[in-house]
Amino acid sequence: MNSASDPDSRGYVFATTGPDYTALAMHSATMLRGIVGDTPIDLFTDQPFHRPTFEGPFDTVHSLGDGFFRPKFDALIRSRFARTIYLDADIWPVADPSDIFDLLDRFDVAMAHDPYRATEHAITTWRQNLPTAFPQYNSGVIGARQTPATQATWQAVIDGILADAVPRDQGVLREVLWTGNLRIATLPEEYNLMGLRAVNILSSDCTAPRLIHSPRLHATFRKRKAPIETLSDLLGRTAAEQVTRLVASDPTLGGDGARVRPLIRRGIMEILSRPLGLVRGRFQR
Numbered sequence: 001m002n003s004a005s006d007p008d009s010r011g012y013v014f015a016t017t018g019p020d021y022t023a024l025a026m027h028s029a030t031m032l033r034g035i036v037g038d039t040p041i042d043l044f045t046d047q048p049f050h051r052p053t054f055e056g057p058f059d060t061v062h063s064l065g066d067g068f069f070r071p072k073f074d075a076l077i078r079s080r081f082a083r084t085i086y087l088d089a090d091i092w093p094v095a096d097p098s099d100i101f102d103l104l105d106r107f108d109v110a111m112a113h114d115p116y117r118a119t120e121h122a123i124t125t126w127r128q129n130l131p132t133a134f135p136q137y138n139s140g141v142i143g144a145r146q147t148p149a150t151q152a153t154w155q156a157v158i159d160g161i162l163a164d165a166v167p168r169d170q171g172v173l174r175e176v177l178w179t180g181n182l183r184i185a186t187l188p189e190e191y192n193l194m195g196l197r198a199v200n201i202l203s204s205d206c207t208a209p210r211l212i213h214s215p216r217l218h219a220t221f222r223k224r225k226a227p228i229e230t231l232s233d234l235l236g237r238t239a240a241e242q243v244t245r246l247v248a249s250d251p252t253l254g255g256d257g258a259r260v261r262p263l264i265r266r267g268i269m270e271i272l273s274r275p276l277g278l279v280r281g282r283f284q285r
Contacts, residue, residue: 029057110143208246
């Protein structure tokens with residue numbers, strides 16, 4: 001297992017298999033780079049590379065050794081950072097989520113609850129029944145300290161999935177967290193916003209979304225639809241404009257918009273709606 005050499009290191013990690021999800025991760029990481037600046041962003045992938053540093057949004061590209069369908073946990077184990085924020089490929093960053101790193105000074109992991117807690121997937125248990133009041137965490141956004149305890153947790157999830165051929169990871173993750181002793185910080189929904197219909201009714205009293213998480217993004221290659229390349233494509237123009245207003249006015253992002261003022265000067269709607277050239281079903285390298 002990897003141990004981060006720099007105890008103060010922080011970075012973002014994506015993990016993908018196949019060209020389609022890797023293209024999505026490139027799209028997401030490009031947007032993230034525009035928000036978090038020089039903070040390192042790494043990719044773990046099964047796609048071939050001929051040099052260690054990829055010319056694009058990623059600082060370092062790591063090769064995945066096998067075809068495990070949930071590479072996020074392997075990536076968390078092998079992360080070179082003392083504090084890691086893992087993001088799924090279908091994350092659309094709209095504001096700075098980096099204060100998740102600060103939570104990791106006190107907690108071992110940070111995740112948001114899965115919002116769809118009455119679905120068959122969410123109520124399906126693994127090996128034992130658990131209280132409804134301890135629901136599944138969505139594994140699309142994970143903040144984690146790099147410690148032996150967290151690495152053992154991710155390995156236990158991998159082992160459970162492989163041992164019982166479990167098709168999804170969150171039920172196993174829920175039970176491993178329940179039986180373990182990690183300190184868990186539960187993130188507010190704006191750090192992993194999946195209920196997109198709620199965007200239209202968010203008022204100025206609500207904190208702005210940081211990370212929008214939408215499976216609609218991989219529907220573009222699964223169903224051979226046109227790629228979603230702008231925030232308006234994803235949310236509709238009205239909701240995209242609402243997100244823009246929330247980001248600009250959110251006091252937790254700087255009160256008077258200080259942290260987003262550079263984006264406002266350049267025209268924040270232009271930034272959020274600019275096509276980023278998502279490759280249809282292919283990963284360019």
